[in-house]
Amino acid sequence: MKNKYVFTAVLLAMILFVGSVLTMAYVRAEQKKEQAKDEDLLVVTSFYPMYVAAENVIGDVEGVTLENLSEPQTGCLHDYQLTAADMKLLSKADVFIVNGGGIESFLSDVAESYPDLKIVQACDGIDLLESAEGTGESHNDLSSNEDADHDDHDHSEHSHGDENAHVWMNLADYQIQVQNICNGLSEADSAHAEQYAKNAQTYQGKVQELQQEAAELASQIASQPVVIFHEAYEYIVQEYGLQLAGEMNLDEERQVSAGEVADILHSIEDNHVSVVLAEELYGTDMGEMVTKQSGVKVVYLDTLTRGDYSADSYLEGMRSNIEQLKEAFQ
Ligand SMILES: [Zn+2]
Ligand SMILES: [Zn+2]
Incomplete structure (x- = not known):
């Protein structure tokens, strides 16, 4: 009789012991995972065409997480306001890839709020077209400081800047954007520079094929x-x-x-x-x-x-x- 109790007690003790060892192992594994996540390069893009370009440049490079800001209702980033989720994402980001040229009207605020965030402007070095005159709404530009109270007024009577930054719609310009993204990522993560360059080249090659088709149609x-x-x-x-x-x-x-x-x-x-x-x-x-x-x-x-x-x-x-x-x- 007595032996039975001892046996049960020993068994219980063993179960508890094994259980706690497993729990500790699990906790340790989770901590490791968490650490790995913190060490990941978090790349955030401002909107869809930048996301897809970055996605191609990053390819299967390990240790990089790519996220996009929440999707605007209007497609383009016309007068887009950052959401709380966007701000949270940017506070953790290492690299922020934007189109630039004034399309991201919130950019100066972001640069001010997160001075350590590396901002890559994909339209660097591209000749932007001048906005056609008198066409109503245009995009904000970096130097203009209207943003928060922007929704309160009628947009039909003014334009915000005289440059048209929709350069991703031109196949040659888009290839330059891909290159700028590649350069920015390589600076932030030099260990993978070679892979970024290779991926960018492959993607640019595919865009060049389209450019060829477009040129034939243009003729x-x-x-x-x-x-x-x-x-x-x-x-x-x-x-x-x-x-x-x-x-x-x-x-x-x-x-x-x-x-x-x-x-x-x-x-x-x-x-x-x-x-x-x-x-x-x-x-x-x-x-x-x-x-x-x-x-x-x-x-x-x-x-x-x-x-x-x-x-x-x-x-x-x-x-x-x-x-x-x-x-x-x-
Ligand atoms: Zn637009
Ligand atoms: Zn406006």
Whole structure:
């Protein structure tokens, strides 16, 4: 009888012992994991096209975590305000990759709040197009200090800067952006510089193939007149040598005036425009209206400001733009 109790007690003690050893081992493993996470290079991108470019440059380099700021409602970062989650993410980040050129109106605040954060401006060294005059909303630029109270006013009467920074829409410029991202990552993480360079080169090669296709199409459609409904398409106009007959920036945040609509219809008529390049995110009402009024074809191109975050999504979006343009001008 007595022996039975002793046996049970010993058994219980053993179970407790094994249990605590396992618990300690588990805790240690978790601590190690946590440490590894802290040692990871945390790279944050400002929006979709920067994320996809960085994704390709990073490839399978170990010890790098890539995150994107939360997705803006308007596709582009027009007057985007950082969320609490964005701020938390940036407080832990090692590298912040932005497009630059004024698209990230919050950039000066971020630089001020996190002086140790390495900011990589992907449009460094690229000649930005001048924003077309009198087209309403444009982007903020770094030196301008309006931001927090920005949603309170009507955007139709002013523009925030005179540069158009939608350079990722031009295939040659995008390759420079990929290179700038590669250089920035290599500076922050020199141990993997060789891998970043190799990945960037591979990706740039794929973009070059598209550039070749675009050049072939350009030889067929160059100097055709177009009207555009998004500033980003000035870079499409540039890539294909099209003639910009009119521009109206449709932005969710503003009302288009009757005068603007009349102007656009006149431009279409006077320049014998047959194709309008539009952005589906801003609605199809205006497109349907101009088609009805003037018989133009409205083509909804991809501005590459959102998608499924897969590594090939930029290439796929741009290829589909080429196909759409080819069809539109046939
Ligand atoms: Zn934009
Ligand atoms: Zn504004």
